[in-house]
Amino acid sequence: MRQIVAAEAGSCGVQLYFHEGETFRLEQEVFEPFVLLSAEAEVPQNCTVKMLAGNGFFCRQAFFSSFEEYSKLLPELKKAPGVMVLRDNLQQALSMKSLRLFGDMDFTALRRMQFCIRGDDNGIENIEISDTSGFTAVYSGGEKEVIQSFIDRINGFDPDVLESFNGCRHDLPLLVKRAKKLKIVLSCGRDGGTFTMRQSRYAAGEKQYSYQRFSLAGRHVVDILHPVQLYDAAHRDLEELDLPSLQEYFQIEGSFVPQIIGRLSEILLPAYFYRTRELPLGFQECILRGSGSALDALLTAEYLCKGYSIPLPETPRPYAGALSNMEVAGVFHNVRHCDVRSLYPSLLLMFDTAPVRDEAGVFLSLLAKLRTFRLAAKDRARTLPDGVEKSQQEALQSSFKILINSFYGYLGFSQGAFNDFALAEKITAAGRELLGKLVKTLQEKGAVVIEMDTDGIYFQMPENSGEELETALNDILPPGIQLEFDAEYPAMFSYKAKNYALLTGDGAIKLTGAALKSRALEGFQRKFIRQLVSARLHDDPESGREAYENWRSAISNRETALEELAKSEVLSDSPENYRKKLASGSTRRSAPYELALASNKEYRAGDKVKFYVTGTKAKLPVVGNAKLLDDADPGNRDENIAYYLAKLDALYETFA
Template sequence: NRGWEQILDARECTEKELLEQLVKVVQTKNPDVIEGHNIFGFDLPYLHRRCELNDVEFRLGRDGSIPRTYPASIRFAERSIDYTYYEINGRHVIDTFFLVQSYDVSQRALPGYGLKVAAQHFGVAAPGRTYVEYNEIAELWESNPQRLLDYALDDVRETRALSSLLSGSNFYLTQMMPYTYAQTSRTGPAAKIEALLVREYVRNKHALPRPESGEQHAGGYTEVFLQGILGPVVYADVESLYPSIMLAYNICPKSDQLRIFPQILKDLKDLRFKAKHASKDHQKQGNALLADNLDAMQASFKIVINAMYGYLGFGSGIFNDYGEADRVTTTGQQIAKQMIREFEARGSRIIEIDTDGILFIPPVHITTEEEERNLVKEVSDVMPEGITIGYDGRFRKMISYLKKNYALLAYDGSMKLKGSSLVSRSGEKFGREFIREGFARLLEEDIQGLHDLYVSWKNRILNHEWNIADFSRTESMKSSLAQYREDVENGKRTRSITYEIAIRKGIDICKGDRITYYVSGSGLQSNHYEKGRTSDEWPADAPDENTQFYIKRLDEYCQKFLPFFKPQDFSALFSTDTLFSFSPEGIEIIKEIRNRETGEESLR
């Protein structure tokens, strides 16, 4: 994209003329790539249908053809999305909605996948960005159409920015794959790896094997040894643990008679480090654009490299090998346990280990970053050949909550939360903000501030001093509407608020579709499925959200802080129902908590 922008609107023309303009622009500009956020889920199906209703031929293909459509499905970790794929001849269609979810499979950092949330998370939302609520759109078109057009243009700009950030790795992967750019962008890692293997077998005119039946038994070693508010903390991790094990221990599927698998892994690793070092060199020289391109290239190699272990245990992979997959994970467990022994032998206290990363409290005589780095290097030097431990950061304090759930406070005052128990995307925005702000106060041991935070949110709920975005929730549909009705009728499931909303409003939903809703009315029924409303139904001038329900939700979020206080202190801290004003006097924070699984003793 070279910065060209144009807004098409129907203020001076009919809808049919507007759609004809759109088709003409696409044919005139003749783009190689068409991008959009949820373009498969909304934009293309909607435009296609409006063209049909207005007797406009939807000829977006480079040869003037109408897009070919067919049902498709894409999976992101535990989530599966059904959608209609649009194949536009001569052009690549890229959905940034998919790119964002693909990024978050490994990062698990995004609170949601909508355009506005993603743009804010990645820092590409402009300071003066125009925001419009769904229920304002119709009225704005009549009263202030320019604001609506500004809003639409900002949507496009954010989509372009997200694509620039997230599509680079797929672009470079396309140069390696027997797929188009569009196919690569919506194809999972396992399919990419298999394509590389099959291509070499076809080139060598060698028969392909059948997939192995069975299952994988061993997994990564993950354990929490200390919980509570701890510090100072050092984070170290094994650089490319599983790929390093596969190379060092000569891992190869037994069905890979040509031994293409280890060769691909070695070549990709060499190419990645070459691109990574070149990126750093150009960054130092001030060649930012070239450095970014090289960084995207090394990231694309990393995606495939890290997925090669997973492919070994992929049930449908024709070169899978469960035995070799188990050998990788059991070797990884041994390396993790050796890391623990070596750091403990040097006076460190282990907080948590998670497959290839370790969080620990260094011995008291080690206080500077240089000394911490030397400690990590000392342990790295005694690890098996091919295994390197890297120093990945230092933190003033940490809240160790559960496995893979923690908060880290950096020395510059910034805080990072990790884990679905702390940053669950399915929860309300106000709950995520309450937990984030509350943990920041807990790390600072600001008991009064934590109480004030609770009181502030409770008052905002009671007085309706918030917006629909604060308390609405977005849920994905895990089955079709027909399947839901059948399961309810047969007693296989209870009624669901989201499906009941779809039935009431006549929304035709598919697996993977998302509905944003809130709970209206009053009272604390066991099931609020009849009280669900979509976010665009919320009347801002006469709020009807169920304040009792959301006060209960606030109290549920408060339970995250229960392990850090005595029961009576917790009750006083998260309450406004006292005769006397709150005082932090006498309330103590429990600094270390016994881990029942590992047998660590509770310390104060």
Template sequence: MHPPGSAMAGDEPRVSREDEWLWGWDRTPGIVSVWAEPSGRAIVWRRIPDTGALVREDERYRPWILLDRMDDLHHLGSRLARDGGDAPFRFRELDGPGALRFLVSAEDGAALANAVLHGASRRLNQQLRHLRDLGPGSAFALPPEEQYLVATGRTYFRDLAFDQLHRLQFDLETTGLDATRNRIFMVAVLDASGAPHVLEADGEGDAAEADLIRRLVALICEADPDVIENHNLHGFDLPFLATRARKLGVPLALGRLAKLGLRERAARRGTARGDDPSRRVRFVAPGRELIDTMDAVMRYDFSARELPGHGLKAVARHLGVAAPDREYVPGAQIHTIYRTDPERIRRYATDDVEEVAAISRVLGGAAFALARMAPRRYERLADAGPATGVIDPLLVRAYLRAGAALPAHAPWDGTPHSGAALHLFATGVARRVVKADVASLYPSLMRAYRIGPAPDHLGALVALVDRLVEQRLAAKASGRAAPPGSAERHTHEAMSAAMKLLVNSAYGYLAAGGGLTRFADVHAANEVTRRGRETLNFMCRELAARGVTLLEADTDGVYFAVPEGWTEADERRVVAEVDALLPPLVQLEFDGRYAAMLSHEPKNYALLGYDGTLLLRGVAFRSSRSEPYGEAFLRRALPLLFAGDITGLRGEYLATLRALRTRELSTYDVSSRVRLTKSPERYAETRETRRELAYEALLASGRTRWRVGERVRVYRTQGGGAGVVASTDDDTGGVSDPRDYDVDHYSRLLRDTFAVRLARALTAADFAEVFAAADQLSLFAPSTASMHTVLDSRPVPASTAPSAAAITS
């Protein structure tokens, strides 16, 4: 049975139900945006794949709600009937054991919600104002666009490539960061053709700024993009623009439905509303998708863990999309420099939007591909976490497509969630290191042993994982076969990345406690982790039996060192031999080889490639809060450590100490980036009992107002004070650089926070000598030339893991 409003074409070839669950069933091509309203009105904008023309289609759909009972609607009398009649309110009873088994629809969603609330209020003898007052176990409704997409089986972007979207980037240049008192003086825009535009205020008063905003709105409307993008769009540019437009009385009609202006929606990451940092919202421009490339950057770095930071310039440089002659300007100096050298700031602003466009193309493909699968707006999928944000709508659509009742969110029954396997077999420096990847271990075990949540009586979660893995392999193969750099290759690679994201989040969805997901099942999750521990222990035992030295193992893979004289062929052979002993759907793959590895703590290590590339993993080596001078020291010190140049390592340490003491290092270099979690009022309440560096720094700089969620760079000054570094995350420097930092504090920090991360590579005595200050060396200190790195290996514990036969049974 189909949900209300199903629009499945009769002449389309029949596909499997699992493919319908994953892709939807309506093949309408080129949807680039959907705007639906509770009234049952839906507007669909489509980009025709062959011609690129944009068409608008106005449609009607029947808003719907899932309920656990029908008695709250008995008061409707003859206006309520089963599906198939012409009554204004209709219902269908769904099959299966789920609690939410009555699918009720109406011509108008507000009338339907009011009817439910009227009946429930009478039943409970209390006034209910919103469906959420009934609780998630009694009623379930989606936002209007998702109701429409679920009901019709449609998805975004069918038959479109990413490069066929009409994308526009814009970036504000402002006189400061406070929208209540600072102004916009320039906006850089890159339209869908790639042509740059720079709009500037003709003066410094309200009228000039208002005129600038009107010209920006007119340019966007004329360009008519499907997507508007920027880096930190929802964290800064749109909130700032909206505040200034409201203050100046300028309508901000950025969408395709000008009369609606900008709307708001709840979001995981956006701008705070009020003093509650947990309440975040994002703006919505009806008819266009608003994409923040920061989301793609954070999603990418969550898995890759290789970006030096999340700021625009840092990411562009890392990805290789920054132009060689890219203009860099310290953030706090932009407006000052504009007054004397406006052309430089024009180049800077244009470079910003060009980098946004490039980053979006490199990293945005995964969200684009997800939108071709999940019944949710593109901009919401770009912002969503993969588990509840993507898998949940897929499962809801699957159940309604199958005519099956949905389970309610079940409360946690108190069963603890068993942890994943994690082994640290050695610390220190290892040579000739191999990584064997346990490809998507937990989802593979779910597939191999058909482990799914008990409430999922359709088996939809495991079925979706099956389809995702199969089609990801096909997408990977198609991507390799396509010409390098082609749009076809980019599309297939993006689809493969999106499917990998979903596959790897399936276990997280299953294991989510406290009723966070509809199909959470801690007992099934514990069975997966039990099998995972057995499988990982078995792999480690088999690898060790073949003569390697185990270093670290977890669900992501196994690192081990091989004996001197082994070739790459030997390394691959060992991995293949152990892989052959595993269950058919569980794979151990050769995933890389490295010249050396520093194993510091579990999931905290540094790798040196045979080509000299240095990779850092874990918060011990990479953290957004770390002071730049410390991380820079580690990046210079690690190659010396791997080379066995202990004399050079000590020299690097002393050189960094000297740079601190002579104040060669900038204030930015010693600052740390912190996120503000307290409002000025909240901090004032606790200040007398607990002083905190970040807030004291703001107060010392003269700032008495700040936003919850705002990030600032702060440092410790001489005499125990605190200061703020006047720069952005991307651009070092500021209006001034006082270099009044506490040298003794940052000298101690260099040793006790950063150098200590190298401690396991040396004996305790050698570490104490290498990282002693010049005036602290003992009289009989040994020569660093005689020192060498060490590896402290621990024996593989006797295993009670099952045999190969038991593992594969």
């Protein structure tokens, strides 16, 4: 299998990069860009047309003889009726050539470099770097020499991946700006070229992020903040997304920022690396594309390689969702969690039913293959001792799990060429029915069902029950569906649906849900909630009362750090756009935007605004009664004591 470490597609064809000793080898192949056409669509000039099999709407593939001709016509083609454009050139090339990045490489085989640039618009003070050879450096001194040393190290070490934290917003824009000012060519690409940039967006859960995307020929430019945001959207465990908080959460030791970034990458990137091995996409694209879009790229590639036409997506329609609700509230002891392994993908395979427009029979065969690979990797990981190989197998099975689970969600993906809302509804209903049977059996056996999510159940074990209960539950399951009892907890606090706390066997407390740990809460609120929840889990109301009195005293006497009282909000829009929307009446006044507009600092979309509330009344509008944390005078405290005490009282009444 070809171990391609990077690839580019464009006017020079397809450029494939391979490791060769401590540098790289370049291979070049022909690239014929293409568009897909309906039966009625007009064929672009100077194209070779291939007829595609099947009844899909896009039944012809038009190849261009030159990339220049394709690029010239692209703006018109995007708007033309009956034309489908795969806008990612690399996706086109990898799809048609059945190529994938990284081959059978392990993540540890990548050459990776981490960097942190310190400075501002007036100049770069220093650049800190580390890499997978163990090399570290801090380049300081004259700004020109600092930047040139950074360029030289990139070209000398020849990394496949450049990693930073918040680099797309701070480090790289600053580097490009200062290099331009100093007339330094940032020749960091494997072709000797410099960075290219474009505005882009991606989604992490329900949040949309705008960012400046940086690319470098032959290398992958990764801002590790992006997988952090994706991790947060999936797990909702992170209280803050800054490096010190992440270092504490992931238990990363050390103080040298590039090495912290490198350790974060080792934790978060392997799943995306192994995903890239399966998909016709670049590494950065695999990180930032949603699972539905990524699977659509894979299915489209399989179809085109088989010479099959591509259908139009079905029109979206509503259907009943998966079973997910809270049964009871309060504190429960001796709690177990059972999980139906890959419930919905397993139901798809059990029913042996593919999407209605999957004429080539690709959907289920891919799902079955990936499921087999995942189980094999999981079994290998289980038998291996702790170490690098075990970590690799765990990352591999985790990557396959994400891909496998996306098959079910893809059925209801509005932009998926092979979506099938009727099948999604059928599989969802079967999942609800199966989970309903499990709940009924648990209750009949004396268990207290506390909370259900998409494919798992939290419940309080009945007394004197163990293997008998597990046997009764497994007897309900159809062939091919497996139940895992994957966790035990001494106590659980259930507040409301999808908001609960778990006490682990080693005494740690895991909070789930925005009501318990949202970053929209002030710091003191998050800490106080954790103290109250801990008191509930340990049946210790006195410690909750003590925490309440301590906070009340500290706030009343202005002894609480203002940082704890401040709220952090990320600007989803630029202050200037906010001003325009406000003038047109399309938005309401907002404290963080008003503060940003009034500040001497230049704020942009994506920047964080930290502010606290001033005044004397417990109930008052925050707009007009807020101050930037940076503008606070430690010697003349002016936070609104009544406002913060009212918040404290409300929390105590809710959770004590």
